Amino acid sequence: MSGMCSVSDRYLEVVVRELTQGDLPAILDIEHQGYSHPWSEGVFRDTFRSGYSLLGIEQAGRLEAYAVQATLFDEAHLLNLCVRPASRGRGYARQLLRVLLAESACQGLQRMVLEVRVGNRSARRLYQSEGFVVVGERPGYYPDGAGREDAIVMALGLAGPADPTS
């Protein structure tokens, strides 16, 4: 019984790990499925440098989601969070976000900031449910067909060890 369980557990196992350049094909595959205006390979290559974190969620050896975060001074900036369309609604985005929040707090960062399209209801609900609040707007921030779409800026204070009272 335990032998059979360990085999099936291995296939079900969800792993959160740091991504490397070797993950680029899988990242780009998800990115192109996920966005009307995907990042280029060059943009992703630039993020494999210090000051950025790339985290992914893998299940049964297949990349299902990734997040890209930049750190500047005491602030984490969530630049990208994308889940394979066929694998949405399984909690992957929330799980990745929580790992990033925990790591950022652990590093003593004071807050996480992000931009999200005004019309991106699912992402806005996710961020709001994790405690992010709207702190600003960026008119025409995103390309949208022939026009532009506004971004809202959301932020969440992190109770890191550097300032446990914040």
Ligand SMILES: CC(C)(COP(=O)(O)OP(=O)(O)OC[C@H]1O[C@@H](n2cnc3c(N)ncnc32)[C@H](O)[C@@H]1OP(=O)(O)O)[C@@H](O)C(=O)NCCC(=O)NCCS
């Ligand atoms: C937004 C996105 C990352 C959510 O990923 P996901 O793995 O499906 O999200 P989760 O399963 O972790 O769900 C977390 C929460 O998001 C919200 N959410 C997710 N899908 C939703 C939907 N279709 N409608 C409304 N809310 C939704 C809910 O609040 C959900 O919590 P709940 O399940 O308790 O209701 C995913 O839809 C995606 O990759 N979209 C394209 C890329 C993108 O827009 N990224 C955000 C850039 S700022």
